């Protein structure tokens with residue numbers, strides 16, 4: 001298994017191009033199942049999770065064609081044409097779903113288009129139980145009959161889905177996405193209340209509208225979808241990755257460096273930028289993104305709590321913790337979205353951090369220096385928090401289980417090395 005080796009302690013300086021968002025691209029790809037026309041996505045990132053979704057779609061009968069590079073800088077973003085002319089299988093098998101939970105996003109589109117779907121239950125994962133009960137309740141509200149059998153979700157709506165009223169008791173990104181896609185082909189009007197408002201949901205809604213869907217309230221927590229008998233093809237560009245943006249913003253801050261992030265938008269990361277500024281990091285908006293400037297001497301601890309968008313994202317919690325680990329003073333970081341998302345704490349402590357977890361909160365007492373160590377990642381964002389700590393640490397850090405990083409960060413070593421990081425992948 002590959003490892004990442006970092007010789008830390010270098011101030012990073014340079015430019016990083018941000019790619020399309022993984023978490024937007026995955027539901028957008030699933031949306032290709034809603035039409036027999038071609039859906040063409042540009043600014044698609046080159047990531048293992050995208051490959052997993054492509055494999056899943058292929059086995060459902062979608063033909064895929066990858067068209068080189070998108071215009072954005074020439075080196076990030078690809079264009080993928082997807083055509084689900086005929087759905088040859090309505091089953092999403094365990095083997096593919098277990099590798100990537102987002103596979104469950106094919107459930108809504110399949111049952112909406114074919115009247116039947118059989119999708120493996122994803123099971124737990126490193127950051128929590130992550131049930132999909134709310135996805136299922138949403139489909140039931142649209143008239144689907146659902147049974148759980150032999151580890152599979154079986155959904156049926158032989159007469160087609162009907163418009164319904166969905167009230168999510170808790171904000172769910174994936175649940176909102178499944179509901180939105182299914183409602184677009186349902187007969188009648190569906191109201192989705194307490195809907196997630198993440199930029200990835202807005203992206204999906206805009207793409208569905210480009211495909212002929214009628215959706216009111218985009219960007220709010222109440223979405224009204226007037227179902228259409230059919231959707232058509234469209235060309236759509238994936239929104240920039242706000243988590244990749246935030247991660248490299250922290251790379252600049254934690255190394256006391258200066259990095260210009262291009263191909264992104266500051267409004268996607270407002271909650272993060274607010275707390276980074278409170279911590280003493282300078283962030284300036286530019287036409288194509290932002291410039292982030294850090295100063296370790298004046299970096300201070302600030303408290304954050306993860307919340308659904310527009311709050312502070314759970315997907316930035318581990319990276320922000322790495323930053324707070326070297327700040328002056330203490331910071332309390334509270335995780336409210338996932339029950340088990342502090343798995344990076346014991347690994348970071350191997351690098352000399354001073355962090356205590358009490359239930360859903362972690363008290364991070366800043367230390368003046370970190371030291372390189374061998375560490376192991378448990379999930380995507382945990383892994384990258386170790387990369388960030390490694391960039392700031394004295395000496396060598398070796399991170400194993402790099403496959404987590406490859407799921408969500410495109411050419412990570414290359415992008416950081418271009419800013420002066422000493423980082424390499426060791427094949428194993």
Ligand code: EPZ
Nearest residue numbers: 023102130131132133134135171172173174175337338380
């Ligand atoms: C999405 O996961 C993202 N994944 C996650 O990113 C992200 O952390 C999460 O949203 C929150 O922002 C993708 O977009 C592919 P949820 P999702 O449904 O949709 C509970 C990363 O690192 N819940 O909003 O699975 C759930 O357990 C990943 O890129 C139910 O109880 O998240 C969690 O506590 C990790 N029942 C909370 O809701 C349900 O049916 C929010 O989950 C659904 C969710």
